Amino acid sequence: xxxxxxxxxxxxxxxxxxxxxxxxxxxxxxxxxxxxxxxxxxxxxxxxxxxxxxxxxxxxxxxxxxxxxxxxxxxxxxxxxxxxxxxxxxxxxxxxxxxxxxxxxxxxxxxxxxxxxxxxxxxxxxxxxxxxxxxxxxxxxxxxxxxxxxxxxxxxxxxxxxxxxxxxxxxxxxxxxxxxxxxxxxxxxxxx
Amino acid sequence: xxxxxxxxxxxxxxxxxxxxxxxxxxxxxxxxxxxxxxxxxxxxxxxxxxxxxxxxxxxxxxxxxxxxxxxxxxxxxxxxxxxxxxxxxxxxxxxxxxxxxxxxxxxxxxxxxxxxxxxxxxxxxxxxxxxxxxxxxxxxxxxxxxxxxxxxxxxxxxxxxxxxxxxxxxxxxxxxxxxxxxxxxxxxxxxxx
Numbered sequence: 001x002x003x004x005x006x007x008x009x010x011x012x013x014x015x016x017x018x019x020x021x022x023x024x025x026x027x028x029x030x031x032x033x034x035x036x037x038x039x040x041x042x043x044x045x046x047x048x049x050x051x052x053x054x055x056x057x058x059x060x061x062x063x064x065x066x067x068x069x070x071x072x073x074x075x076x077x078x079x080x081x082x083x084x085x086x087x088x089x090x091x092x093x094x095x096x097x098x099x100x101x102x103x104x105x106x107x108x109x110x111x112x113x114x115x116x117x118x119x120x121x122x123x124x125x126x127x128x129x130x131x132x133x134x135x136x137x138x139x140x141x142x143x144x145x146x147x148x149x150x151x152x153x154x155x156x157x158x159x160x161x162x163x164x165x166x167x168x169x170x171x172x173x174x175x176x177x178x179x180x181x182x183x184x185x186x187x188x189x190x191x192x
Numbered sequence: 193x194x195x196x197x198x199x200x201x202x203x204x205x206x207x208x209x210x211x212x213x214x215x216x217x218x219x220x221x222x223x224x225x226x227x228x229x230x231x232x233x234x235x236x237x238x239x240x241x242x243x244x245x246x247x248x249x250x251x252x253x254x255x256x257x258x259x260x261x262x263x264x265x266x267x268x269x270x271x272x273x274x275x276x277x278x279x280x281x282x283x284x285x286x287x288x289x290x291x292x293x294x295x296x297x298x299x300x301x302x303x304x305x306x307x308x309x310x311x312x313x314x315x316x317x318x319x320x321x322x323x324x325x326x327x328x329x330x331x332x333x334x335x336x337x338x339x340x341x342x343x344x345x346x347x348x349x350x351x352x353x354x355x356x357x358x359x360x361x362x363x364x365x366x367x368x369x370x371x372x373x374x375x376x377x378x379x380x381x382x383x384x385x
Contacts, residue, residue, distance in 0.1 A: 051254060074246060
């Protein structure tokens with residue numbers, strides 16, 4: 001798959017505050033970018049801008065290929081069982097519930113449990129599973145390691161590198177160290 | 193829930209104004225309209241805010257489903273969830289208020305043509321207030337003035353021999369239902385920033 005994500009000279013404003021400016025990003029197939037920076041510096045805002053959910057204060061975004069976003073918003077029905085909640089999105093994406101992915105993320109024993117009873121890490125794994133069963137070349141992951149145990153963290157790192165090997169793009173915002181075969185983008189250097 | 197609320201209003205009204213059968217028959221149609229309007233306000237809180245908060249609308253957008261389409265489907269779902277049951281509940285309510293068959297017919301037809309408009313106003317307001325704190329209370333207040341035209345023509349049809357009131361109600365409903373997906377979609381987009 002040929003994917004592309006280009007951000008040119010974007011700036012982000014939150015209220016009266018200019019969070020960052022002059023930030024450019026150029027990702028082609030196979031690229032991984034680790035976005036770092038302190039809390040509140042605009043990592044999540046950058047991800048939403050890249051996803052097209054928020055408008056940048058200045059600059060332009062262009063992308064080729066479908067975008068998949070995993071952030072702190074789960075978008076799963078809290079009152080349904082995990083299996084049903086994931087099946088809703090699988091139907092929408094036209095993908096079948098992928099047993100292999102669920103096994104990889106250790107979700108199989110959780111399928112009958114209502115989403116609201118899941119822990120932070122389990123919810124995060126569910127959101128990642130939804131991303132995996134959908135065939136989209138551009139991954140935007142906002143703090144994907146939050147709440148995950150060591151084993152699941154390793155799995156996520158493995159999944160990201162596999163995705164990039166297959167020609168996908170991964171932009172990962174994380175304040176935690178994460179093993180990524182790609183460049184690091186520190187928002188700190190665009191704050192002024 | 194909105195249904196029980198609707199029936200409760202229809203049940204309380206005779207207690208409040210006394211058991212004068214003629215007066216009930218004369219004013220009952222209007223009471224049903226007011227009860228229907230208030231019942232339409234009840235589900236507004238959960239209509240958009242929950243999905244916005246949980247990121248469902250974000251994920252839909254990333255799958256190429258525009259806010260307008262999501263809101264159009266939501267409008268249909270919202271109407272289906274409250275209007276058909278409300279129309280059914282009009283029959284026991286009409287019995288409680290001693291309405292004549294003619295009045296019942298006008299009320300049911302009026303509600304049938306007016307409820308899409310009520311649902312549309314409700315959805316637009318729910319989308320506008322979704323990202324605010326205390327949005328639900330504000331939504332209730334905002335719906336009432338916007339729903340007044342529907343109420344005037346819908347309830348006004350009761351005191352007219354021809355069907356012009358019903359037709360005007362239906363016309364308002366059509367306009368509102370056509371505008372709402374765009375208005376609510378724009379409101380959802382604006383609330384993301």
